[in-house]
Amino acid sequence: MATPNVIIDPVTRIEGHLRIQAYAIPDGKGGGTIKDPGLSASTMVRGVEQILKGRDPRDAWAFTQRICGVCTVVHGLTSVRAVENAIGIKVSKNADYIRNMMIGAQYVHDHVMHFYHLHALDWVDVVSALKAIPANTASLSAKNNPNYKPNNGKLPDAIYFQNVLDRLNGLVNRGQLGLFANGYWGHSAYKLSPEENLLLVSHYLEALGWAREVVKLHTIFGGKDPHPNLVVGGMPCTLSSNTGPVSEDKGGTSLNTAGLAIIKKSVDTMKTFVDQVYLPDVVLVATKYKEWADYGATEGNFLCFGEFPDPALVKKEFVDGAIDYPAGYVFPPGVIWANNLNGLFPFDESKVTENVAHAWYSGSDAGAHPSVGSTVLNYTGPAPDSASYMLDESKRYSWIKSPRYNGQPMEVGPLAHILMMHARNTLDTDKQVRTGVAQYWTGALKLGFDQLNSTLGRIFCRMLETKIIADQMANWYQRYEANKAGAYWNPNTFTRLTQPKSWPKSVGFGFTEAPRGALGHWVKINPTTYMIDNYQCIVASQWNAGPRDAKGIEGPYEHALVGHVLADVKKPLEVLRTIHSFDPCIGCAVHIVDSEGQPLVQVEVNHSYRSLS
Amino acid sequence: MNKDLDLPERSKAPVNLAEDTILDEATVSRLLELGISRRGFLSFCTGMASLMVLPQAMIPKLAAAATAPTKPSVVYMSFQECTGCLESLVNSFAFRGGTTIDNLILNMISLDYQETLMAAAGYQAEDLLKTVTSKPGYVLVVDGSIPAKWDSGYFVSGGRSGVARFRDAAKNAGLIIAVGTCASFGGLPKADPNPTGAVSISELMASLGIRKPLINVPGCPPIPEVITGVILYYLASGMPSLDSLYRPTMFYEKTVHDECYREESFEDGPFALTFDDANARKGGCLFKLGCKGPATHNACSTIKWNQGTSFPMMSGHGCIGCAEPDFWDRINLNGKKGFYVQLAHGGDDD
CATH class of the missing domain: 3.40.50.700 (NADH:ubiquinone oxidoreductase-like, 20kDa subunit)
Structure with a gap:
């Protein structure tokens, strides 16, 4: 292949460290077309799993949580579920309601911030916004966001937008553009009007203030955010014996009258912003960028581990407050093959493999199940700090391993979630997917259903699942509130950890559907020391951002860039649009180290019962 | 007082919202350009100064820094x-x-x-x-x-x-x-x-x-x-x-234990012995569940988290010691590492 002429390193507005290389066949006018897959490479590694060896399994959640401060709840919780699964501990209803709310809050917070703070500037030209007429922006706002009243309870008027404009002009006049400096402003691919740009910049700023309010739900339940506290066996928080404020005299906990009100307010604030701002803004952007439903498709294989056990489906309550579910998750576990979007196949955990043929690890090139994987850090890439630094897709080129399902690369994340729900079509939330797609995607936007597999489809599905979860939050809160005096923690947990004969299996598997997709942790606990023998994670962004496998089949990012037409190869805005549509979380994707390579035994998983074994 | 800031008890004393704090005209007009009133700004500064235990004389300096043209x-x-x-x-x-x-x-x-x-x-x-x-x-x-x-x-x-x-x-x-x-x-x-x-x-x-x-x-x-x-x-x-x-x-001068509202039960009990027990609900000290508060220097129990909403012990989990060097490898009672293992020593720091 020719020397790559499209290089983005660092890819910014993501979590972590990512490099994209591609070759665009020049069009003679500074632009070009990407005909063959380039490469997606992560260039940072920490070795979290190696650090976990020999540690107390009760502590693992805190380590894995630090895999990512953006996905702060899900890595901790997946670890907690893996240990619960290994030792056969069931958790109480309250623990599951609270976990649903914490994961749900993370989805809503993450997805809204992704749209405005990580992705919007690929579609919104901040410099163009400077030309907006404030009065016209106010009219647009009244039409696009008729229920959104950030202006002291009133619709934003011309003065309101003039104020936003003044702030932007202040940056320009000072010559200090700060975070907005050196963007691809004025690029021919930007299509919004100045007023549309100003409206979205205004929402960009307001979403920052919104975000810090909604994370307070994590703070009440987990004591802080990012990195709220969790515990194996339930939740560490518990109802306060004192309904008033905590004090030295009266004691108490965060779950008092004021704390419960904060949770309720967070839940309400989430829903309001999603309904009034995020949803209509995504539809506005989609209307102006419809052609992006023709770019960015992956191979059409989708995977979902399943998430949000549905409290309405509780089948059995145990005396200790624990519960069992039937196989009822808002996002169903499942697999969709080759763009057959109505065919939902069951997910079989034993078909997951990891491949290191193009990653900087030593070990066999043959794909191995995570329970028997063996890997050692082995950097064979070019020396840094040289002007000729370049990665080569025929060699090893990333710290991300390539996960495969039944030997195939899979896309995970919001698009997969929406397609699974659409295909299942049984729960009310599944019907909500059908309604949303019919109203906006195939309705207002007049796009084909199969075009959801695209850059624009990913953005749309992320918004639609946010809407569905934001609606569910009130449901989970209500059920929790009614049961708040019930149990939060299973008191057998810590003793069970030292009774290996009671463990149902030697390897625990925990899974979560993170905002970016399927996330699984595997833990093997030593029956003599009760410490961790081995720990493995396969993470959402790993599925999407991984390199080629031994057969040379590229990962979803790499595949999705083929066919992109760039107006200016020096300003590859089009490439950023598609990469950002996946919401890369590269700190998550890179973490795998297992220096000993001790085989784990086969994991048995019953998906109906998650960690409730 | 800025309602968004839950100010620590210990630092309220040295600073008062001073109506007579002198801000020069240029500073005041730049504040207005930012859409911030003089009174609102003073209240913000008082909040920040309280957090940092600063004397009132610092407020004009904070104002000047906060509104510098470049x-x-x-x-x-x-x-x-x-x-x-x-x-x-x-x-x-x-x-x-x-x-x-x-x-x-x-x-x-x-x-x-x-x-x-x-x-x-x-x-x-x-x-x-x-x-x-x-x-x-x-x-x-x-x-x-x-x-x-x-x-x-x-x-x-x-x-x-x-x-x-x-x-x-x-x-x-x-x-x-x-x-x-x-x-x-x-x-x-x-x-x-x-x-x-x-x-x-x-x-x-x-x-x-x-x-x-x-x-x-x-x-x-x-x-x-x-x-x-x-x-x-x-x-x-x-x-x-x-x-x-x-x-x-x-x-970072004090430990999170020093200012924790559960500190009283550290002295006199009752301790929470498991998560979700009666004493946990009462807000009993989490020391026996592995709280590293007595050895961790940070302001969690005073400033608290997310605009004063809560902090780890208030939400029922002990401090894991995350602001200390090598906290992932701290050796506790009986030579063991772990967030649920009791500290080797009862109090203060090391």
């Missing part, structure tokens, strides 16, 4: 990190004008390089980094540890090693702030067995012979008001007083 440049670089520190910092931003003025940190500084938020990417980002680091005097904020061996390949960005990126960015910096426990002390990447040979910023500075003022702001992540407070203090008044670990004493 904003001090802040360059924020990330290495072996998880983005939790930035997430935390973002929680201190609020852009709605009106009564909330905590947005001053963004009006006050020019955040000229920050990979997670900046518009520029790739070549344009690298070009920007060169430009902003060519003018001496900026504040360099760093999160994450850095692999000590430049050619290990464990950290490369824009084709350059972590060591080279840091060394070049440090060259013209007026101050370096290591934000988070990874940058301050090595943190998670450095936890045993430190697979990537990660070091803290102070260790890397020593090995590269970089002599620059350094402030460590540890915590996993740090409390947002502590990050912004340190920056604000530096801009207003230069280096704050630091302890032997380069931590600002204004935030």
Whole structure:
């Protein structure tokens, strides 16, 4: 292949460290077309799993949580579920309601911030916004966001937008553009009007203030955010014996009258912003960028581990407050093959493999199940700090391993979630997917259903699942509130950890559907020391951002860039649009180290019962 | 008082909202340009000054720093990190004008390089980094540890090693702030067995012979008001007083145990013995469940988290000690590591 002429390193507005290389066949006018897959490479590694060896399994959640401060709840919780699964501990209803709310809050917070703070500037030209007429922006706002009243309870008027404009002009006049400096402003691919740009910049700023309010739900339940506290066996928080404020005299906990009100307010604030701002803004952007439903498709294989056990489906309550579910998750576990979007196949955990043929690890090139994987850090890439630094897709080129399902690369994340729900079509939330797609995607936007597999489809599905979860939050809160005096923690947990004969299996598997997709942790606990023998994670962004496998089949990012037409190869805005549509979380994707390579035994998983074994 | 700030009891005394605090006219008019009233601003300053235990005389200096016509440049670089520190910092931003003025940190500084938020990417980002680091005097904020061996390949960005990126960015910096426990002390990447040979910023500075003022702001992540407070203090008044670990004493002098409302039951009981027991619901001390509060220097129990909403012990989990060096490997009672293992000693710090 020719020397790559499209290089983005660092890819910014993501979590972590990512490099994209591609070759665009020049069009003679500074632009070009990407005909063959380039490469997606992560260039940072920490070795979290190696650090976990020999540690107390009760502590693992805190380590894995630090895999990512953006996905702060899900890595901790997946670890907690893996240990619960290994030792056969069931958790109480309250623990599951609270976990649903914490994961749900993370989805809503993450997805809204992704749209405005990580992705919007690929579609919104901040410099163009400077030309907006404030009065016209106010009219647009009244039409696009008729229920959104950030202006002291009133619709934003011309003065309101003039104020936003003044702030932007202040940056320009000072010559200090700060975070907005050196963007691809004025690029021919930007299509919004100045007023549309100003409206979205205004929402960009307001979403920052919104975000810090909604994370307070994590703070009440987990004591802080990012990195709220969790515990194996339930939740560490518990109802306060004192309904008033905590004090030295009266004691108490965060779950008092004021704390419960904060949770309720967070839940309400989430829903309001999603309904009034995020949803209509995504539809506005989609209307102006419809052609992006023709770019960015992956191979059409989708995977979902399943998430949000549905409290309405509780089948059995145990005396200790624990519960069992039937196989009822808002996002169903499942697999969709080759763009057959109505065919939902069951997910079989034993078909997951990891491949290191193009990653900087030593070990066999043959794909191995995570329970028997063996890997050692082995950097064979070019020396840094040289002007000729370049990665080569025929060699090893990333710290991300390539996960495969039944030997195939899979896309995970919001698009997969929406397609699974659409295909299942049984729960009310599944019907909500059908309604949303019919109203906006195939309705207002007049796009084909199969075009959801695209850059624009990913953005749309992320918004639609946010809407569905934001609606569910009130449901989970209500059920929790009614049961708040019930149990939060299973008191057998810590003793069970030292009774290996009671463990149902030697390897625990925990899974979560993170905002970016399927996330699984595997833990093997030593029956003599009760410490961790081995720990493995396969993470959402790993599925999407991984390199080629031994057969040379590229990962979803790499595949999705083929066919992109760039107006200016020096300003590859089009490439950023598609990469950002996946919401890369590269700190998550890179973490795998297992220096000993001790085989784990086969994991048995019953998906109906998650960690409730 | 700024309602958004839940002010610590101990620091209310020295500072009062002073109507007669003198702000010069230029400062007041620049505040108005930012959409902030004089009264609102004074209340913000009083809040910040209280957090930092500052004398009232500091308020005009804070005001002048916060409204300077040219904003001090802040360059924020990330290495072996998880983005939790930035997430935390973002929680201190609020852009709605009106009564909330905590947005001053963004009006006050020019955040000229920050990979997670900046518009520029790739070549344009690298070009920007060169430009902003060519003018001496900026504040360099760093999160994450850095692999000590430049050619290990464990950290490369824009084709350059972590060591080279840091060394070049440090060259013209007026101050370096290591934000988070990874940058301050090595943190998670450095936890045993430190697979990537990660070091803290102070260790890397020593090995590269970089002599620059350094402030460590540890915590996993740090409390947002502590990050912004340190920056604000530096801009207003230069280096704050630091302890032997380069931590600002204004935030890290006391342990989280010292100011914890559960401290009383540490003296007299009852202790929570398991999660969710009757004593846990009463707010009993979590020491026997492994709380590391007595050995952890931070302001969680005073400033609290997310605008004073809660903090770990208030939400029922012991402190894991995340602001201390090597907290992942702390040895507790009976020589054991672990967040649920009781501290080896009953109190105070080590």
